[in-house]
Each structure stands twice: as C-alpha cells, then as structure tokens.
Amino acid sequence: MIKKIIFLFLLFYILTLVQTSFWIYFSLKGMIFNLVLLLIVIISLFARERWFAIASAFIGGFYLDVFSFGLTRFFGFYTLISVGLAFLIRLVIRKYVQIPIVKRIQKQKNPLYL
Amino acid sequence: MKIAPRIKSLAAAILIIAFFVVLNLNGFLNPFKNFFYLISSPMQKKLLGAGSNASDFLAGILEINTFKNEIENLQIKNQQLISRIVGLEELKKENETLRQALNIGSEKEFQLELAYLVSKDASDDSLLIDKGIRDGIKKGLPVITKEKTLIGRIGEVYEDFSEVMLITNKKSSFDAQILEKDISGVVKGKGNLSLDLEFIPKEKEIIPGDVVVSAVLGHIFPKDLLVGEVKEVKKSDLEPYQRAVINPAFDLKGIGSLFIITNF
Numbered sequence A: 001m002i003k004k005i006i007f008l009f010l011l012f013y014i015l016t017l018v019q020t021s022f023w024i025y026f027s028l029k030g031m032i033f034n035l036v037l038l039l040i041v042i043i044s045l046f047a048r049e050r051w052f053a054i055a056s057a058f059i060g061g062f063y064l065d066v067f068s069f070g071l072t073r074f075f076g077f078y079t080l081i082s083v084g085l086a087f088l089i090r091l092v093i094r095k096y097v098q099i100p101i102v103k104r105i106q107k108q109k110n111p112l113y114l
Numbered sequence B: 001m002k003i004a005p006r007i008k009s010l011a012a013a014i015l016i017i018a019f020f021v022v023l024n025l026n027g028f029l030n031p032f033k034n035f036f037y038l039i040s041s042p043m044q045k046k047l048l049g050a051g052s053n054a055s056d057f058l059a060g061i062l063e064i065n066t067f068k069n070e071i072e073n074l075q076i077k078n079q080q081l082i083s084r085i086v087g088l089e090e091l092k093k094e095n096e097t098l099r100q101a102l103n104i105g106s107e108k109e110f111q112l113e114l115a116y117l118v119s120k121d122a123s124d125d126s127l128l129i130d131k132g133i134r135d136g137i138k139k140g141l142p143v144i145t146k147e148k149t150l151i152g153r154i155g156e157v158y159e160d161f162s163e164v165m166l167i168t169n170k171k172s173s174f175d176a177q178i179l180e181k182d183i184s185g186v187v188k189g190k191g192n193l194s195l196d197l198e199f200i201p202k203e204k205e206i207i208p209g210d211v212v213v214s215a216v217l218g219h220i221f222p223k224d225l226l227v228g229e230v231k232e233v234k235k236s237d238l239e240p241y242q243r244a245v246i247n248p249a250f251d252l253k254g255i256g257s258l259f260i261i262t263n264f
Helices: A002-025 A035-046 A050-066 A077-095 A100-107 B005-025 B029-062 B064-101
Strands: B112-120 B126-129 B142-144 B150-157 B162-166 B173-178 B183-191 B194-201 B211-214 B226-234 B241-248 B257-261
Touching: A002 A035, A002 A050, A002 B029, A002 B112, A035 A050, A035 A077, A050 A077, A077 B005, B005 B029, B029 B064, B029 B112, B126 B150, B194 B226
Parallel strands: none
Antiparallel strands: B112 B126, B112 B257, B126 B162, B142 B150, B142 B257, B150 B162, B173 B183, B173 B211, B183 B194, B194 B241, B211 B226, B226 B241
16 A cells, blocks of 8 residues: 555655646646546546545645646645545545446556556 | 544554645645655656757658748848848947947846756746755846746745746746837746736737746846737737737756856
8 A cells, every 4th residue: 555655755856846847838728637637537537446536636726736836725625626526526426437448447457456 | 442443544644645635734744845846856867858858850741841841930030130130239339339329338238147957846837956055046136048048937946946936837927028119018927838928908009929038027037038929919809908829948958058147
C-alpha cells in the first residue's frame, strides 16, 4: 500500500509539472486540457479498490492546489473537488451503471491496480 | 471497541477539511507553496523549453499553408511599418528639440526587472515567474514583454516567485484607448486568453485592425503599452455601448522572459 501511495505521489507530481509547463503550449482556443483531472477520472472509473481511487483523487487534487494560483485562493479547493468527484464516480458506477468493459478491467490484475 | 467504518471516514474527512482551513488561515501557505516552486522550477523551465519546441514543430507541419499566406501579409505590413517608422523618427527628433527648447526633461524610461516564466496555472489565466519578495517585487506591478507588450500585473508574491495575473484573466479590467483615435474603453479579460474592449460609445467608429493601447486613467498600467488589435466589433440595439473583441498582442509561445516595471 505504501509503495502504491509513493508511486501515486511521483506520478501526479510529474504529470502536474507537465500540465503546468510543457502542456500549456498545446491549447485549443486558449483552453488547456487538464491531464491531472483526466487521470483522476480514469482511475476512479477503473480502479478495483475504492481506497486507491480516493488516494489518487486526493494526491492529484493536492498537486493541482499547489500549482494553481488563479481560480481560488482557498488551498484545498481542488483536493476536495477531486475527492468528491472520485466518490461520486465510484457510487454511480457501483449502484447505477453497468458497463461491461469497466467491470472487465476492474477484474483484471495489473501493477497499477487499474 | 470497534469504530464503524462510516464514522472513521467522516472523521478523516473532517480532519482533512480542518487541515486545509488551518493551512489557509495561518501564514504557512506561502512558504509551503514557495518550497514546492523552488524544487520544481528547474524541471519546469526545461519542460517549458521542450513544450515550446514541440508545439513549434507541430505547428510547422499542420499550418504550412497558413504560414505562406501569413508571410505574404506580414511582408506587406512590414513595408508599411518601415515607412511609418521613418515618419515617427522625424517626429521624435522634433519632439526632443521642442522639449529642450521648453526646458522639459526627456521622457522617463521604465525601471525594469527581468524575470523568467516558470509555469502557467492549469485552469486560469495566471503565470508564475521566478522573481519574488527577495527581488523587491510587490503586488500590482505591471508586467510586459521586451517589445513593451502588456502581459498583466503581479498578483500574489512569494519569497522567490510571483504570480502574474494576465490581462485576459476574468478578474482583470483596466482603461485603454485606440491608437490615433480619440476612443477610450475598458479592457476586460474573458478567460482562456481572450479579451474585450467594452463601454465604447456607439457613435465612435472602430474597425478590425485598430490597435489598442493602455491608458493612464485608473493608474493600473502605464500609458501606451500595447494591448492588442481589434478583431471584431459587436453592436447591439439593446446595449447602450458597443464592444470589440481584442486579439491580445502577447503570445504564450514567445514569452520565455518578461519584464516587471518596478518604478510605476
């Protein structure tokens, strides 16, 4: 578990750096696609265990808070939104949606727990 | 005694929220962020360079036909500008002579502080630059490019870094005027690198291509800094004023280095 959390910290750190520096030149009509949020959504959708999805959302949101300065001055905004989003996705997928591919990926074993 | 998982989760959530509230209320946040920026800035600067090269390469492949037309247009525009510069040089000399004759001091030059771009906010029109409190940077100082194009103004200042609120930021608004025309308005940021010039009286005539510069009114920015070019004029019978969509003069691809005006 600790190894996986360290891995998530590193993965989201690198992704946030790419998002805030490399990726800014690839905007579409001034809008920049948020890679960190995309990864949070993907992990929330496909992670087998709930704690992994929540931890990903927390760490991703935390880095977004650290490297964001404009939208809100409240540190923790992105963290809370991401964790809320992960909870919501897990809840909706578990209770109301049956997507065969999601179930199949969740059942498969892989090192990322994806 | 076993604690129910729901109570555990609730307690964890409350603890996390409390942690963020405490972090926001105390003065720990700025040193905390400054630390992260300090350890990340060398890598971010390298990534910025790589991103710029990669996007130039892609643009070269995808927009080759557009480039051809653009080069032709720019060559024509260049010729027009050269002839205008000759005229302006004459006027400058005349102006200096008159200033000397009337005993007025020469025009004050800006005191500038060079800074380099570190990163851009993922979801907002704000930048991070590598100059902060240590370099004498204060909130509100104007930021320009080396071509005197207006970029924005300093927002939050950290120990070694500062945030720049771009003129396209939704929170940004300042007075501006159209060059060589007696037309003033308010430039408002619309987010996603777009700008509008608002509150222009309906009877004033503006056309696409008109150049917008900053005005001294409001004392937010110095006079005559290039803001952009009018792209489209929008008039509506329902509104008392007309509005112009502005093409910002700055381009994120070209702003590796910036200048902060420190004596404004």
